[in-house]
Amino acid sequence: MNMKILVPTKRVPDTDQKIRIRPDGSGIDEENLPYVVNPFDAIAVEEALRIRENSNDEVEVLAVGIGSDDYERELRTSLAIGADRAMLIECAAALDSWNVARILSVIVQREQADLVLMGKQAVDDDSNQAGQFLAALLDWPQATFASKLDFTENGLRVARETDAGIETVVVRLPAVVTTDLRLNEPRYASLPNILRARKKTIERLEFQQLGLEIEPRIQLLHMEVLSTGRNCIRVSGVDELVVRLRDEAKVI
Amino acid sequence: MRILVVAEHDTEVLRSGTRSAVAFANSVAAQTDGEVECLVIGHRIASVAKEAASISKVLCLDSESLTAPVADRYARVIADVTIQRKIDLVVAASTSYAKDVVGRAAGLLGGSMASDVVGHTVQDDKLVLRRPMFAGAVTATVTLIGHPQIITIRGSAYEPAVASVDESEIITVDIDESSLPNHISFEKIETRSSHRPDVTESRIVVSGGRAIKNSDDFERLVGGLADQLGGATGSSRALVDAGITPNDFQVGQTGKIVAPELYIAMGISGAVQHLAGMKNSKVIVAINNDPDAPMFEVADYGLVGDLYELVPQLIEKLHAE
Ligand SMILES: Cc1cc2nc3c(=O)[nH]c(=O)nc-3n(C[C@H](O)[C@H](O)[C@H](O)COP(=O)(O)OP(=O)(O)OC[C@H]3O[C@@H](n4cnc5c(N)ncnc54)[C@H](O)[C@@H]3O)c2cc1C
Numbered sequence: 001m002n003m004k005i006l007v008p009t010k011r012v013p014d015t016d017q018k019i020r021i022r023p024d025g026s027g028i029d030e031e032n033l034p035y036v037v038n039p040f041d042a043i044a045v046e047e048a049l050r051i052r053e054n055s056n057d058e059v060e061v062l063a064v065g066i067g068s069d070d071y072e073r074e075l076r077t078s079l080a081i082g083a084d085r086a087m088l089i090e091c092a093a094a095l096d097s098w099n100v101a102r103i104l105s106v107i108v109q110r111e112q113a114d115l116v117l118m119g120k121q122a123v124d125d126d127s128n129q130a131g132q133f134l135a136a137l138l139d140w141p142q143a144t145f146a147s148k149l150d151f152t153e154n155g156l157r158v159a160r161e162t163d164a165g166i167e168t169v170v171v172r173l174p175a176v177v178t179t180d181l182r183l184n185e186p187r188y189a190s191l192p193n194i195l196r197a198r199k200k201t202i203e204r205l206e207f208q209q210l211g212l213e214i215e216p217r218i219q220l221l222h223m224e225v226l227s228t229g230r231n232c233i234r235v236s237g238v239d240e241l242v243v244r245l246r247d248e249a250k251v252i
Numbered sequence: 253m254r255i256l257v258v259a260e261h262d263t264e265v266l267r268s269g270t271r272s273a274v275a276f277a278n279s280v281a282a283q284t285d286g287e288v289e290c291l292v293i294g295h296r297i298a299s300v301a302k303e304a305a306s307i308s309k310v311l312c313l314d315s316e317s318l319t320a321p322v323a324d325r326y327a328r329v330i331a332d333v334t335i336q337r338k339i340d341l342v343v344a345a346s347t348s349y350a351k352d353v354v355g356r357a358a359g360l361l362g363g364s365m366a367s368d369v370v371g372h373t374v375q376d377d378k379l380v381l382r383r384p385m386f387a388g389a390v391t392a393t394v395t396l397i398g399h400p401q402i403i404t405i406r407g408s409a410y411e412p413a414v415a416s417v418d419e420s421e422i423i424t425v426d427i428d429e430s431s432l433p434n435h436i437s438f439e440k441i442e443t444r445s446s447h448r449p450d451v452t453e454s455r456i457v458v459s460g461g462r463a464i465k466n467s468d469d470f471e472r473l474v475g476g477l478a479d480q481l482g483g484a485t486g487s488s489r490a491l492v493d494a495g496i497t498p499n500d501f502q503v504g505q506t507g508k509i510v511a512p513e514l515y516i517a518m519g520i521s522g523a524v525q526h527l528a529g530m531k532n533s534k535v536i537v538a539i540n541n542d543p544d545a546p547m548f549e550v551a552d553y554g555l556v557g558d559l560y561e562l563v564p565q566l567i568e569k570l571h572a573e
Pocket of ligand 1: 502518521523
């Protein structure tokens, strides 16, 4: 089956970085903050590439980003590891999950994608909503938190990581699948491929061209960093630990 | 506000997060002159509906077509009930079920959704919510725009609603089964059979990290200590990735969020993604051979040394008492 896989990707602060807040609490301090492709989205790109590599048919992998010019660098990473195309929807405003899903639903329809593979959550706002919203807007089936994918006659068999254990569902295509961490381990781009990706064009669309108005759904009032540090009492050994837990903390 | 709590259950008992969601809903209702209903969906769920009626008025939707909790059907049902009953606020505990199903329902209802709420106030009849971002490094204060609003709350942040002596009313809701979507088929769920409680439902959680070399050691050290204390076993992502523990043991930003009375972290370094899942525990114990491990910064009690020596001693000592 020839197939087009659309992979939405988000640019997020590097997960190894310490996040700081602007003094007025209006947002995070972005100065000198390195950015990466959201780790879950990188897994989605990797999975799309593997589907293409394991298929005898034409599979096209399209990476989509929404954001400012700064986003080009991370989109090129997707090209460097093998995405066929990359598209930037230019939009300066910070978007909530609802507006991301609305924009994506238009792109998915324009591109007539058969499968959307995306991260289960972006590790900046940690909302875990966009995939589900997109599936609802498109009226497509969804399989969230995927840890294994297999194509079958009836569609896509997905192993899902749930709180109770691994659940298996089969979704008919077209569908939205969101990825969990154990689906795969993304490859690294080789230097020649990174250089080659620099020359590829990134398709650009202005958000206004999609005929949508932003409909804000969540308003940020304030951000703060709460201190979680505790005064750790270093105990001398197992005996002291048991006494303290029993007589001082009274938890055992 | 008219509030709908979406219950989560295994057809026999309610998950404890649902009780916390009811408590949250009751608190908002009290401040807005509102009303709370608890929606129980599934098949053969009479006993869960009865249990829910001990904490809330219940809407019960029992249908064979809802045997498995597939997202497209369940989301449609939740959205339809929300509209029919003129609900202003839909609430659920933040679990993999709610993220999947209630998230999709929110998409059908216009997308005014806040996930993982850990605190709230009501100001001029408007909800002001607090929720973690960036793996819990940041706490954001937000409000939602639009109607209805959908919220998932962290069970660990709200004390569960207590059962009252009088049972509330159970209203049976009917749906047009033929209108439900049918594009997701459920095949199976592999649940682990364990004599130990789930990490989110236990007073005490003992967790192991990369320092634990294999499944036997995990069972002997982490399992052994958990059994001695009557607790649950959890782990860092490192052990899940290594195949030593199942995925539903994972505590953290992308795993389960816990806040037990006692959390014992052994051989876990304390990456922010792990801390995001446990740093609000009441008492935290860190056992680590690296005196500078970040886990000690969030711990109340620290024991520096080799867990392979210390934990057997600890089990022995507790056993002797
Ligand atoms: C997007 C993303 C999401 C993530 N989500 C999660 C999540 O939900 N949960 C999670 O846990 N992680 C998550 N991680 C991974 C996280 O960043 C860390 O890699 C992980 O938590 C490390 O696990 P660990 O502490 O067991 O291992 P390590 O960091 O390797 O720590 C092992 C510790 O054991 C100690 N040790 C070694 N030997 C002994 C011994 N004999 N006795 C005592 N101590 C010993 C060491 O000193 C060290 O501190 C995520 C990462 C990313 C990028």
